[in-house]
Amino acid sequence: MSGQQLSYLALNLALYDNLALLSRAVARYPDPAEALAAPVPELRALGFEEDRARRLGSRGLLEAAEKEFDRLGENGYSLVTLGDVDYPFLLREIFDPPCVLYCHGRREALGGPAVAVVGSRTPTPYGRAVAERLAEDLASRGVVVVSGLALGVDSAAHWGALRGGRTVAVLGSGLNMVYPKEHEKLSARVAESGAVVSEFPLDTSPLAQNFPRRNRVISGLSLGLVVVEAAERSGSLISAGLALEHGREVMAVPGNITSGRSRGTNALIKDGAKLVEGWEDVAQEMPEPLRSGLLAQRPGETPPLPLLTDAEEAVWKTLKPDVPTPLDALLEESAMSVSELLAVLLSLEIKGAVVQHPGKAYRRRM
């Protein structure tokens, strides 16, 4: 644990219940330690209540953060903070990114190219089947499927993705309060190959107000969002609105106009969302070179030998086929910025030329 991670954790503990205030503090103090050391009047001027301002610099808060961090370790969880080099770069782009993500499972799954698959908590058998199939098809091609671990479409998407590859679940509660209860097994399965993440402290209950925030993280992590089934005026349509605000692709699966569960998705398509019949339609909406990389793959086949850009080839040559090289070492050897290097590694991964290992280390695919 770095001191900066602990500072972010403390800041989040003190402010997680007020996202607007938390975002303001993060914007005002790029170093979270500064926020914790800020004079009370300064914090008051920023909109802090007196109690909260006093708590920020308190010994009690730091102790609580240390205790929370110890519990994280005991559970085998890790912490991804805004200060970490592997904080998901798409999530960083949104207006109010979480300053910490509690992570159960493989944090490197957060760095993969991701697509959200969401929808009704009470889907028809059609919606459930489509979510499963689409998620499996995407995951088996290296796309990380992000969803909300909810009943219905979300869980179908996670289960489908698990058959094909990696999936990420974003919770509206703390990692120790998996909701709904019956998805505890699913949550554990997701964490084996992917990750279950939450911006809420470990013991946070699944309060209703947490779910819009959960939805913004689902969209924030993803290049695009596919709504599989949704009634009119449903939460999934709000998620679609968030994705639009985040500048992400909004896609929807059509359905019979006689089905209430397809009313929301058909309406999205009428409003300009891309109609999705299968993974190829999702691939078409991805930015290059991801798009070409995905479409060049054949199911069940080894991806073809990829054509690399000059930058990609340069990075690829520094990698070994046997031992993974950590990101830090790669960064030293290259003339690129972290974000440039991560983008190149991402596209190498998609092209099937590079394999990512735990701890943000990379090797050539053999």
Added chain:
Amino acid sequence: MSGQQLSYLALNLALYDNLALLSRAVARYPDPAEALAAPVPELRALGFEEDRARRLGSRGLLEAAEKEFDRLGENGYSLVTLGDVDYPFLLREIFDPPCVLYCHGRREALGGPAVAVVGSRTPTPYGRAVAERLAEDLASRGVVVVSGLALGVDSAAHWGALRGGRTVAVLGSGLNMVYPKEHEKLSARVAESGAVVSEFPLDTSPLAQNFPRRNRVISGLSLGLVVVEAAERSGSLISAGLALEHGREVMAVPGNITSGRSRGTNALIKDGAKLVEGWEDVAQEMPEPLRSGLLAQRPGETPPLPLLTDAEEAVWKTLKPDVPTPLDALLEESAMSVSELLAVLLSLEIKGAVVQHPGKAYRRRM
């Protein structure tokens, strides 16, 4: 029967099997009598075979046309030719309009604002139900539903429209060769309030090559075309292509991506066709003032008192509430061209301010 009608009928009898040649002759000789009197070398230069060129000026052709015309009368059919003032003005706009339409039923139905509803000959129960419902909803609002009298979606559209209002069936065979046989009763029902039309001589068999021509008339008569269900690479998609060529709105009803019968319609939507969930979506795509007129109506209610434009009000004032005034008389009284006047009458009809009577006569609605 006018001499010009007989000339068109003769021209059609001689050339109906070769649409390209027929269209060329019609373009070259705006008066069909000129075509019939044209010197053989002139016709040869236009692409006529020797035999066909000789037949054009023959006594035999004229006699055949007179006989065909008599048979039309015996069957209670009428003839709509390019020279008639009530030739459907939208159909006139296409590249190769038929020079005659044999008409069984009420020819004035061809003048109503029309939307085509077409689709698979082997629909699912979903497709059949949607076609029926959509057609009924449109017809009950004064829209003429055009289709092809085929099995499946076409017949569902006709039956649905009959419950609500008027429908027009376009045949790929002669009026005395209704195809498929089991739709003879449907054909008779369509003709009671609407019309069954064909550009083919009375005894023409339903040859495969006739159906693309039938499809161009369906699209030509219509402001827009709705495909309800269609497989990939199906005839309905060709009809949609024709409608695009004709500059008409192309619309499609979405369906479950797991249904082969919705693959064509979902693909159309992906390619830019408007997604249709109900009659309101069709109404939205109609040109003004039809669009507003339709959307202002409430089902089961008398249409609200319409707001008329100056031109509409001027025409409306010349009409009587009891006795219908023929189009010719209206034309004399107005300063408008035929097409302007017809457009104004059309929009008055849609607004519910005017009722059209057989023989293109109009009265105020009481």
